[in-house]
Amino acid sequence: xxxxxxxxxxxxTLEAAPDARLLDVLREYLGLGGPRxxxxxxxxxxxxxxxxxxxxxxxLVLMGQAEGHxxxxxxxxxxxxxxxxxxxxxxxxxRAFQCSYCTPGFVLAATALLEANPAPSDxxxxxxxxxxxxxxxxxxxxxxxxxxxxRQG
Amino acid sequence: xxxxxxxxxGVGVPLLDARERVTGxxxxxxxxxxxxxxxxxxxxxxxxxxxxxxxxxxxxRAIPGxxxxxxxxxxxxxxxxxxxxxxxxKDQEVVASRMVHYVGxxxxxxxxxxxxxxxxxxxxxxxxxxxxxxxxxxxxAALPDAPKVHEGMDxxxxxxxxxxxxxxxxxxxxxxxxxxxxxxxxVAQQTSLEPHVAIAQWTPDGTALTVWTASQAPFxxxxxxxxxxxxxxPSVRVVVPPIGGGYGGKGGMRVELPAAVLAWFSGGRPVRxxxxxxxxxxxxxxHAASITIRTGIMRDGTLTARQITCHWxxxxxxxNSAALVRGALVRLVGPYRIGAVHVDSYGxxxxxxxxGAYRGAMSSQATWAYESHTDALARAIGMAPVALRRRSLIxxxxxxxxxETLHEVYFHECMEACLERLGWDEPLAQPGGxxxxxxxVAVMMKSTNPVSRSExxxxxxxxxxxTIFTGTVEMGQGTHTALAQVAAGELGLxxxxxxxxxxxxxxxxxDTATNASRSVGMMGTALLNAAAALRExxxxxxxxxxxxxxxxxxxADGAVASAGGRSLTYAEVLAGGGLSRLDATGEHxxxxxxxxQTGQGVGSPHWHQGAGACEVEVDTETGKVRVLRYVGAxxxxxxxxxxxxxxxxxxxxxxxxxxALLEEMVFDAGRVMNPNLSDxxxxxxxxxxxxxxxxxxxxxxxxxxxxxxxxLPPVAPAIANAIxxxxxxxxxxxxxxxxxxxxxxxx
Numbered sequence: 031x032x033x034x035x036x037x038x039x040x041x042x043t044l045e046a047a048p049d050a051r052l053l054d055v056l057r058e059y060l061g062l063g064g065p066r067x068x069x070x071x072x073x074x075x076x077x078x079x080x081x082x083x084x085x086x087x088x089x090l091v092l093m094g095q096a097e098g099h100x101x102x103x104x105x106x107x108x109x110x111x112x113x114x115x116x117x118x119x120x121x122x123x124x125r126a127f128q129c130s131y132c133t134p135g136f137v138l139a140a141t142a143l144l145e146a147n148p149a150p151s152d153x154x155x156x157x158x159x160x161x162x163x164x165x166x167x168x169x170x171x172x173x174x175x176x177x178x179x180x181r182q183g
Numbered sequence: 184x185x186x187x188x189x190x191x192x193g194v195g196v197p198l199l200d201a202r203e204r205v206t207g208x209x210x211x212x213x214x215x216x217x218x219x220x221x222x223x224x225x226x227x228x229x230x231x232x233x234x235x236x237x238x239x240x241x242x243x244r245a246i247p248g249x250x251x252x253x254x255x256x257x258x259x260x261x262x263x264x265x266x267x268x269x270x271x272x273k274d275q276e277v278v279a280s281r282m283v284h285y286v287g288x289x290x291x292x293x294x295x296x297x298x299x300x301x302x303x304x305x306x307x308x309x310x311x312x313x314x315x316x317x318x319x320x321x322x323x324a325a326l327p328d329a330p331k332v333h334e335g336m337d338x339x340x341x342x343x344x345x346x347x348x349x350x351x352x353x354x355x356x357x358x359x360x361x362x363x364x365x366x367x368x369x370v371a372q373q374t375s376l377e378p379h380v381a382i383a384q385w386t387p388d389g390t391a392l393t394v395w396t397a398s399q400a401p402f403x404x405x406x407x408x409x410x411x412x413x414x415x416x417p418s419v420r421v422v423v424p425p426i427g428g429g430y431g432g433k434g435g436m437r438v439e440l441p442a443a444v445l446a447w448f449s450g451g452r453p454v455r456x457x458x459x460x461x462x463x464x465x466x467x468x469x470h471a472a473s474i475t476i477r478t479g480i481m482r483d484g485t486l487t488a489r490q491i492t493c494h495w496x497x498x499x500x501x502x503n504s505a506a507l508v509r510g511a512l513v514r515l516v517g518p519y520r521i522g523a524v525h526v527d528s529y530g531x532x533x534x535x536x537x538x539g540a541y542r543g544a545m546s547s548q549a550t551w552a553y554e555s556h557t558d559a560l561a562r563a564i565g566m567a568p569v570a571l572r573r574r575s576l577i578x579x580x581x582x583x584x585x586x587e588t589l590h591e592v593y594f595h596e597c598m599e600a601c602l603e604r605l606g607w608d609e610p611l612a613q614p615g616g617x618x619x620x621x622x623x624v625a626v627m628m629k630s631t632n633p634v635s636r637s638e639x640x641x642x643x644x645x646x647x648x649x650t651i652f653t654g655t656v657e658m659g660q661g662t663h664t665a666l667a668q669v670a671a672g673e674l675g676l677x678x679x680x681x682x683x684x685x686x687x688x689x690x691x692x693x694d695t696a697t698n699a700s701r702s703v704g705m706m707g708t709a710l711l712n713a714a715a716a717l718r719e720x721x722x723x724x725x726x727x728x729x730x731x732x733x734x735x736x737x738x739a740d741g742a743v744a745s746a747g748g749r750s751l752t753y754a755e756v757l758a759g760g761g762l763s764r765l766d767a768t769g770e771h772x773x774x775x776x777x778x779x780q781t782g783q784g785v786g787s788p789h790w791h792q793g794a795g796a797c798e799v800e801v802d803t804e805t806g807k808v809r810v811l812r813y814v815g816a817x818x819x820x821x822x823x824x825x826x827x828x829x830x831x832x833x834x835x836x837x838x839x840x841x842x843a844l845l846e847e848m849v850f851d852a853g854r855v856m857n858p859n860l861s862d863x864x865x866x867x868x869x870x871x872x873x874x875x876x877x878x879x880x881x882x883x884x885x886x887x888x889x890x891x892x893x894x895l896p897p898v899a900p901a902i903a904n905a906i907x908x909x910x911x912x913x914x915x916x917x918x919x920x921x922x923x924x925x926x927x928x929x930x
Contacts, residue, residue, distance in 0.1 A: 063214035064207025066427075068376040069460050069860035076376050104207040118205040122197050125826045128834060129659025130204035131376040131427030137205060160868045163860070165376050165428050166659050167837030168830055169868045170875055 033097045037062075038106030048094030053077045055093055056103060064104035064134040068163070075162030078135035079103050085142045104134035107141065116179055117141045124175035128166035135162045140176045148181040191668045191678055195826030199664045199683065200425070210424045212380045212397045213457060220382065221250055223445045223456040224301040226291040226308050227465065228283035231534040231853025232317035232330070235281055235310060240291060243307040248300030251448035252308070253292040255280035264444045268411045270403075270435060271505035272341060274333060277411070277444055283312070284332055284499035285536050286853045287465025294445040294454045317534035317853055321496035322473055324533045332499050332532035341501055342530040344509040346516070346782025348584045349523025354488025357522075358479025360563045366476070366552035367916045369847040370496065371469040373541050374865050377427020378463055383442035384453035391418045392443055397426040399433040399656050400696035401686040407436040408443055423686040429658045430838065431540030432467045434698050435502050464848060464858035469541030470504070471496035471533075472548035474515065476556050482564050484574040486521040493549070494529045500537035504530050510630060511545035512777065513786035516584045517553035518594045518628035519575045524584035526782065534853050540698060542838055543895040546629040551917060554625035554900030558907060568904065569607065569624060572598060576626060586783040593792050593818040593880050598626050600816040600878040601796035617804040620811070621909025624796040625897035630787030631699045631889070636772040638692035639709040641670065641717045643765045647741070647754040649674055650682040654694030655706045657685055660891050661827035662702045666710055668823055669887070673714035674753075675740035692768060700791055700889025703823060705771050707887040712769025720765050725751055728759040789886075793817040793893030795836065797872070799905040806925035808844060810871075810902060815894030816878035820885035831890050832877025839898030840866045844918050 034043045037060060046055050056062045056079065065088050068076030072087035079088045080102040088101075107115040117140050120126070127133045136159060143150055143158040150158065155176050164172065203209040240252045255278050259266035269275045278289045291308050295301035316330040323329055324339040332339050355361055381396035392412065398404050401421040409416045426433065438456045445454040458466060473494045479487040493515055497504040508530035515526050541547065561571040577583065579592040601624060602608075611620055640652040651670050657663040663683040671678045684690055694706060722733035725743035728751060729736065737744050744750035757765060775785035798812040815836045822828050845864045849856040857863045879890065899917055907913050912927035 057214075061216070062207070063209075063211070066211075066213065066377070071460075071859055071861055073860040074376060104205075108206055114202070114205065121205045122201045125195070125197055125830060127198075127201075127204055127659070128661070128830055129375075129377070129426065129428040130209060131211070131659075133204055134207040156868050163376065163865060163867055165374055165430070165838070165865060166830070167834035167866070167871075169837060169871050170833050171830065173868070 033093050035096050035098065036100045038103060046093045048092060050093045051089055052091040052093060052096045053088035056088060062103050062105050066131055066134070068131070075135040075139065076132050078138045078162065080138055080142055083142060083145060085139045102138070104137055107137065115141065117144065120175040120178050124171050124178060126168055126171040126175040128168050132162060132164045136164070136172055143176070144179055150180060152177065192672045192821070192823050193825070194668065195824055196664065196668065196678065198661055199667055211377060211427055212382065212395050212424060213377065215382060215395055217382055217384060217453040220453045220455050221294040221296065221449055222298050222301045223442055223454040224293045224305055225289045225441055225456070226293065226305045228279065228286055228288040228290050230283060230312050230314055231286050232315040233283050233312035234315060235279060235283065236313050237311045238291065239309040243293065243304035246300055246304050246307060248296040249293060249304045250296065250452065251294045251445055252304060253444055253448050254278060257448065263447055264411050265413065268407070270407060270502050272501040275500050277440060282334060285534050286855070287536050288499070289441060292441050292445050294449045319533050319535055319850060319853060321471060321494040321531040321533055324531045325494055325529060332534055339532040340529050341532055342505045342508050344512045344528040344782070345780065346512045346524060346526035346584060348586060348783065351488040351490050351523040351525045354523040355479040358487045359482045361477065361479050362556065362559050362563050363475065363477035364556055364559060364915060366474050366555055368472045368548040368551055368842065369917060370471045370535060371541060371842050371846040372464050372848060372863065373430040373432030373467065373469065374463070375428030375430055375432055378458040378460065379433065379438040379466060380455065380457040381439040381442040382453055382455045383439065383446040385446050385451055387451045391420070393420045393422065394439050394443060395422045396439050397433055398423050398439065399429040399658065399698055400435060401654060401656065401688055402693055403696055404436045404439050405688050408439060411440060420687070420689045423656050425657045429656070430542040431544050431698065434540050434696060437466050460860060461858040464855045465536040467539045468498065468536050468848060470538040470545065470548065474548065474552035476552050478556065478560055480560050480564055484564065484566055484571045486519055486575055488523045489516070489521045491515050491526045493527070494531055496533045496535065496538065497530050498533055498535040498537040502537050502539055504538060507540060507545055511549065512782050513585055513630050514546045515549045518577045518626055520577055520581055521584065535850065543892045546627060546896040547839070547842060547899070550625065550627040550896035551899045554627065554897060555903050555915065558904045559913065569602065572626060583786070585777060585786045587785045589790065591789065594626050594628070594794070596880045597792055597794035597816040597818060598624060600880060601794045601814045604814040604876050604878060605796045605798065605812060607796065611798070614800070617802050618800050619803060619909040620798060620800045621905045621907070622796065622798050623901045623904025623908055624794065625900040625904060626794040627893070627896040629791040629892065629896065631701050631789065631791060632695060633775045633787060634773065635695035635701060635705060636770065637694045637705040637709040638768060638770045639706055639713045640692050640766060640768045641713045643717060643753055643757070645754060645757045645763050647752065648680050648682060649676055650684055651710065652684045652691040653706055654686045654691045655702045656697035658697065660831060661824060662706070665703055665823040665827065666706060669707055669710055670714060673711060674717065700891040700893070703887040703889050704789065708771035709769045712771060713767050714769070716767035716769060717765065720767050721753060721756055724760045724762060724765060725756045728756065789888070791889065791893045793897055795894055795897035795901040797901050797905050799902055799909060801906055801909045801924060803910060803928060806921035806928065808902065808906060808919060808921070808924060810840065812874040813872040814876040814878065815897065816880060817890045817893030818888060819879035819881055819890050820888030822879050822881055823887060828879050828890060829877050832894050833875060835892060835895035836875060836898055837866050837871050839895040840870060842917055843899035843902050845870070847918050
């Protein structure tokens with residue numbers, strides 16, 4: 031069936047099964063490499079995207095559920111060769127990744143957190159990001175990167 | 184010829200491709216799309232040990248969209264892939280012909296236009312099995328009457344490595360106390376978030392193969408594939424873009440083989456094999472280990488003798504485990520002055536998935552045993568655990584159990600750095616209630632590959648850009664960035680003028696593998712040699728332009744200069760000589776080893792050294808352990824990039840908390856019961872210590888020294904030692920689950 035949704039600011043009408051996973055559609059139909067499968071069951075956060083601004087595991091979202099919604103992947107945060115988003119830049123400045131397979135998921139989860147709560151405490155950051163796994167163990171730098179964007183006062 | 188000074192070595196810069204990493208643009212293999220690419224899938228054995236009575240794939244072949252179905256009957260012909268293969272031992276089949284030996288063993292391969300067609304084909308292959316007795320535990324499997332994992336074997340023990348140093352019986356006789364304990368580690372899984380993935384494509388005439396793969400060992404994969412297809416190595420091209428974590432799990436040929444075999448049968452079309460998370464758990468694992476360690480000690484802390492027996496559960500496939508089990512001999516001993524040492528390291532087949540290196544390979548299991556044991560020894564003579572370590576840790580000039588004299592020894596410095604940062608001597612506040620806090624420390628010693636080789640080629644272009652051609656795999660550890668920093672320093676170029684061409688066996692010279700924390704030491708030294716050669720080439724090229732002999736020219740800061748002050752940039756040298764490029768190659772090789780009967784000789788070209796100390800809180804009502812504070816220290820020689828070094832140290836500790844507290848593959852009749860990231864948990868942000876520090880012990884004139892593992896193996900014993908300090912019980916089985924702690928408390 032035809033399913034309409036907006037991805038990174040562009041409206042798409044795609045031919046997809048309603049039970050197709052959003053993750054597969056983003057990767058295979060739209061060629062986006064940012065959302066990545068790590069576990070397939072919503073346990074690792076590597077496939078995190080923003081659905082109407084809220085972080086979701088795109089491996090658990092079916093196309094029927096995504097219909098009519100606005101999706102943001104990490105590719106939607108910065109134009110090619112354009113300025114990086116504040117979160118992306120903070121991740122670089124704080125060296126907040128190693129292999130970076132998990133990084134798009136963390137960047138999006140952090141983006142959503144800071145949007146909803148511009149002055150998160152360290153506990154807020156931990157709570158918001160604990161659903162994203164980093165096997166390389168860059169957590170300390172990730173928290174520092176996000177904390178650096180905390181709005182003061 | 185002077186060397187450049189003021190090199191960017193020692194400066195913390197981001198990974199060279201940081202932008203690609205935060206924008207999702209990094210070209211992981213899983214993101215590659217080769218035109219015409221087919222889906223490759225593997226049908227796997229549902230049983231741990233069985234005879235295949237019959238296999239019928241005819242229905243699968245008839246499914247629309249299915250391109251190739253490969254069974255054992257298709258293999259071992261005059262040309263094309265052989266049926267049997269193996270790295271240390273030829274104990275594997277591309278797909279099982281008559282027998283299966285573990286749950287997950289490949290039985291048939293399918294390539295298809297779509298996932299759906301491939302899935303349908305797998306379901307349509309009919310296999311009739313006759314189940315056979317199986318054995319899962321390495322010690323049971325080593326018994327004479329155990330079921331044999333492979334037909335025709337007398338024993339499931341495929342290697343028994345021995346180390347014999349001194350008279351242990353005399354040592355035990357002289358001891359004031361003897362402590363014997365057994366420590367176990369379960370099967371675990373490396374769990375890189377990027378699964379194993381490979382794409383293979385043959386040329387239309389079937390003479391040359393290209394494989395794009397997420398591998399830590401491109402040249403080993405090339406050798407293995409060339410062997411299976413009986414073609415020359417240069418006919419196989421292996422390309423490895425940055426990979427999404429390896430941790431040892433991507434160190435051998437795994438998915439590259441089914442991809443290449445399917446591509447062979449798919450009419451020149453490329454085939455991708457991408458493992459599911461569940462398949463990861465049956466593809467490569469961490470060795471289960473049972474280590475019995477017996478040590479004699481004098482009242483003053485002198486260690487008189489040590490006897491170690493270790494059974495390594497290897498699964499049904501040796502892959503590289505014969506080498507790992509032999510290599511484990513020296514990793515089992517511990518960094519101590521011990522009068523006499525005997526080690527027996529047994530590699531044992533079981534009916535489980537294949538084991539391989541798991542970050543801190545063999546050392547994690549070994550350190551779990553010997554560092555928990557060090558605390559037990561201290562208690563046996565009423566000495567503080569730290570005091571015993573201060574007395575008995577190896578120092579420079581001491582003789583190790585291999586008979587070799589050790590130099591550049593920093594175990595004491597690593598331990599003391601941890602103790603100081605943690606505040607070991609500060610009073611420890613007890614929160615009260617059911618919560619108890621304690622502190623623990625552990626030290627480790629690990630060998631790197633005794634025999635290995637790295638080559639590096641440098642190419643300076645007419646535009647003054649330097650390209651490093653290296654077989655080192657970039658898997659997040661940052662070696663490409665570190666190598667670029669070294670090269671920039673050696674040639675006096677800004678980092679922006681240095682490029683890295685990573686592994687592509689058609690373009691880069693040989694490297695053994697990216698494993699055993701060897702890359703900055705081995706490839707780094709090869710690079711230094713290449714840079715020295717390139718400076719000579721530059722001086723030679725500039726000599727006629729400056730009318731001076733090469734030895735009167737200096738090469739530094741991007742220019743060739745005479746003592747008189749005349750100077751040409753590299754680009755001017757190349758232009759003046761009409762050269763489009765200048766290149767030079769450097770090599771670094773090591774070749775040490777042990778006598779196979781006695782384990783005497785040289786165990787490692789250099790030794791990895793690390794330590795950890797921590798403060799834990801145990802809830803005596805629930806058994807839950809929290810690591811409050813942790814500090815790890817390793818000997819780093821000379822740090823190239825302190826920011827990346829910190830990440831490696833953090834990564835070691837956090838990774839190490841997995842096997843320490845969480846990770847265990849649970850089996851029922853050889854079937855993995857928790858092959859997913861919900862039931863097999865790896866450390867999350869909430870599992871990390873509240874406070875974490877890493878220390879690199881440096882030596883001014885030190886060599887580059889890998890630090891990708893050193894602070895990992897101490898994690899589990901440091902935590903266990905802290906638990907005993909807190910609540911007085913000793914856990915001897917990993918992981919240290921709440922249940923285990925409670926059981927020990929109730930005992």
